[in-house]
Amino acid sequence: MKRESVGMVKTHYYKPPDALILESQEKLENITIAYETYGKLNKEKSNAIMVCHALSGDAHAAGWHEDDRKPGWWDIIIGPGKCLDTEKYFIICSNVLGGCKGTTGPASINKETKEPYGLDFPIITIKDIVNVQKQLIDHLDIKQLFAVIGGSMGGMQVLQWSVSYPDMVRMAIPIATSSYSSPQQIAFNEVGRRAIVSDPSWNKGKYYNLKFPDNGLSLARMIAHITYLSNESMYEKFGRRLQDKDEYGFDLSTDFQVESYLHYQGSSFTKRFDANSYLYITKAIDYFDLTQNGSLADVFKNIKTKFLIISIDSDWLYPTSQSKEILMTLSANDIDINYCEIKSSYGHDAFLIEGGQLNYTIGNFLSDTRVRDVMSHDLIWIRNDESIADAAQLMITEKITHIPVVSDDDRLTGIVTAWDISKAVALNFNKLEEIMTQDVITAWPDDSIEISAQKMRKYNISSLPVVDDTGRVIGIITTDHISTLLAGNH
Ligand code: SAM
Numbered sequence: 508m509k510r511e512s513v514g515m516v517k518t519h520y521y522k523p524p525d526a527l528i529l530e531s532q533e534k535l536e537n538i539t540i541a542y543e544t545y546g547k548l549n550k551e552k553s554n555a556i557m558v559c560h561a562l563s564g565d566a567h568a569a570g571w572h573e574d575d576r577k578p579g580w581w582d583i584i585i586g587p588g589k590c591l592d593t594e595k596y597f598i599i600c601s602n603v604l605g606g607c608k609g610t611t612g613p614a615s616i617n618k619e620t621k622e623p624y625g626l627d628f629p630i631i632t633i634k635d636i637v638n639v640q641k642q643l644i645d646h647l648d649i650k651q652l653f654a655v656i657g658g659s660m661g662g663m664q665v666l667q668w669s670v671s672y673p674d675m676v677r678m679a680i681p682i683a684t685s686s687y688s689s690p691q692q693i694a695f696n697e698v699g700r701r702a703i704v705s706d707p708s709w710n711k712g713k714y715y716n717l718k719f720p721d722n723g724l725s726l727a728r729m730i731a732h733i734t735y736l737s738n739e740s741m742y743e744k745f746g747r748r749l750q751d752k753d754e755y756g757f758d759l760s761t762d763f764q765v766e767s768y769l770h771y772q773g774s775s776f777t778k779r780f781d782a783n784s785y786l787y788i789t790k791a792i793d794y795f796d797l798t799q800n801g802s803l804a805d806v807f808k809n810i811k812t813k814f815l816i817i818s819i820d821s822d823w824l825y826p827t828s829q830s831k832e833i834l835m836t837l838s839a840n841d842i843d844i845n846y847c848e849i850k851s852s853y854g855h856d857a858f859l860i861e862g863g864q865l866n867y868t869i870g871n872f873l874s875d876t877r878v879r880d881v882m883s884h885d886l887i888w889i890r891n892d893e894s895i896a897d898a899a900q901l902m903i904t905e906k907i908t909h910i911p912v913v914s915d916d917d918r919l920t921g922i923v924t925a926w927d928i929s930k931a932v933a934l935n936f937n938k939l940e941e942i943m944t945q946d947v948i949t950a951w952p953d954d955s956i957e958i959s960a961q962k963m964r965k966y967n968i969s970s971l972p973v974v975d976d977t978g979r980v981i982g983i984i985t986t987d988h989i990s991t992l993l994a995g996n997h
Contacts, residue, residue, distance in 0.1 A: 510866070511587040512578065513545045516570035518609055523642040527604075533629035537618050540643050541566045541609025542601035545585060546593030548647070549991040553881055555649045556591055557640060558600040559657030559664035562731075562788055563780055565608035568600035569593075583862035590870035595991050596653060603664075604639040605631045605787040613783035614715065624783075625712035631787060633660070633795045637667045644675070651675050653881075653992075654873060658682035658858035659825060660788070663795045666833070669812045670797060677880050680869060682817040683858045685829035686803055686836075687796035692824065695734050696789040699727030703782045712783050724782040725773030732772045737821040737854030741765060803836040813843040813880060815872040817865075819857040820848050845872055876992055878959055879952035882973050882982035888913045891920055895931045895939055898923050909970040911980045912943050918978040921945045924970075949974045952981065956989040 518541050526536040543566045548555060558568050558581065569585035571578050581600075585591040591598050602610035605628070613628035620627070644652065655668045655676050662684025669679045685692070703709055706723030714720055736744075745765040749755070752762070761767050797806050814837055818830035827848055837844045847868045851857035858865070888911045889898050898910055902925055912921035921943035931942045950959045950971040959971055963986055973982040 509587075510589045512582065513570035513586045513593050516543055516545065516567070516572065516579070518543050518566055518572075520609060521643055521646055523639075523646070527635070527639065527642075529629055529635045530632045531630050535604075535611070535629055538604070538611045538639065538642075539609065539615070540601050540611075540639060541606075542599060542643055543567055543569075543579075544600075545569050545598040546596050547991075548597040548649070549987070551883075551985070551987045552647075552649050553651065553653060553988055554595060554991050555597045555599060555644070555647070555652050557644065557652050557655045557668070558585070558591070558598055559640070559655065559661035559668075560600060560603065561657070561659035561661045562785075562792065563728075563776070564661070565606065566600050566602040566610075567608075569598070580859065583860075584865050584869065590866040590868075590873060591656070592870075596873075599643070599647070601640055601643055603636045603660075603788065605636070605784055605791065607781035607784040610639070612781065613712065613787055614781045623715040625715070626783070628783070628787060630790060632791050633663045633667050634671060636791065637664050637671055640664070640668075641672060641675075651677060654678040654680060656680040656682070656869070657684075659684055659855065660792050662825075663792065666797060667795075669810055669814075670806055673810050673812060676812045678815070678873065679812045680815045680817065680872070681830075681833070682865075683819050683822050683825045683830075683855055685825055686806075686833050687798055688793050689829070693793045695730060695824075696793055699730050700786050700789060702726035702730065703786060706782075709782060712786075714782070719777065720782045721774070721777040724777045724780065724785060725770075727782075727785055728776035728780075729769040729773040732769060734824040735854060735856045737823065737852055739821060739852045740854055740856075743852065744768075803832070804839055807836055807840050807842065810837075810840065810842055813845075815845045815847070815869065817846075817858070817868060818848050819853070819855065819861075820850055821852050822855040822857065824855045874992075876956045876989075877952065878950045878954045878956060878973055878984050879982075881956060881988045881992065882950075882952070882984040883988065884982050886980065886982065888980055889923065889939070890915070891939065893939060895928060895937065895942060898939060899928050902928070909983065909985070911947070911972040911983065912939060913980060917980070919947055919949065919972055919974055919980050922947045922970075922972060947972060950984055956984075956992060959984055960986070960989055960993055 521540045526534050567579040568581045569579040587594050602608040605612045607614050613624045617624045655665045657665045662681035665679050665681040669676045703723035706720035708718045709720035748764045750764045750767040818827040849864045851861050853860050908925040914920050923943040927942040950973045970985045972980050975981050
């Protein structure tokens, strides 16, 4: 299928009513969350995918704003026919807490002082960032995310989501990331921060009505940018070529193309990013350590999420070895896990560039959806010996039309539907056994959703109880759960 754009998009804003208690125990009030969505949320609200951005990203992950010269930052994988297919999924991306693209951060106005927060903004963590995203997901009335995906710092949020809200994340796709910041990563962040705070214009964070610390922020970005590339990609892109000259200048001016490129990257960054946000977000990255309360294995103990871990072979900032650490821990905990190493010369930045490999790997992972990934775990059933009136009452209170009937030892013995109840009224039946269907068509948790859809079509039914190998009902799957997720549905 042709890969297309989501077209023109808009940023939305949500103001959660309650104050946020941060990991530091500080309270933050009057938060605004900037977010974008692409695609449609299905009736069951089971097709939502949360996209988490990296350090310098924002809510604008795909499509176009009116004044854009290029599309959203992950447009290569979000849109009709792409792996985050907006014909199937409802994609949500929000700007992180502490950011400067619409969500509350140090440049926002502190309602108490009527001035930008500056350094009065509290220290935040990846956990806080995820807690803010959770408020948005609650506001959208989504009980469970079909998937959470992100690269670099976005990957840290993915891991945090699966640890903080294990029941809310069906699938997690952390890319080019780590379960803790390494000394080398902290070291690079600290050099960047020093560059900013050493700029006299930084003025202890109070620069919003004055000259901005552009030199410091630009330097911070130049340093960081080097870590996002690989030596090989720098050779490919610049070699030792000179910039606008044929010979060395034998002075301290810019000689090489790579220098000029970094200057450009640094200075253009100052036009789109706030220096204080850079300080706060890099600090949140440094503090990230899922192992802090014991071993990583303990942290991942209760996780039910299915994982796809992706690393990049030329990434030396978040090397494959860090992804493999997560992989080993998850495998030891018997978690359903897939792993892929992207082959690329682009270094860390490859997660924003390698559209072909990302679309293929992520697309296969997401479309390999099993019944257990999407079934409803809210177990509503009725016992054999209960009355038809009880079944009718249960359908009304729970707003459902299909109820599995189970024996005293919890084994499935039948199914009763609203259609059967009307039959009971018309023909004056009294007992559940008289109206329920005993020959129940069921699904296994590991069946693909395609197989379940085929069964439902074949027998003209819209719901299958999901049973384990002892015959006990463990969930239910309906056409509403799966219709938008099926391959070739559009
Ligand atoms: N379209 C409706 C639906 O999805 O159930 C009605 C189809 S069919 C005429 C209704 C009958 O199918 C009812 O007698 C009901 O008990 C039965 N039925 C529903 N789900 C079933 C399942 N998973 N296995 C066997 N029979 C089922």
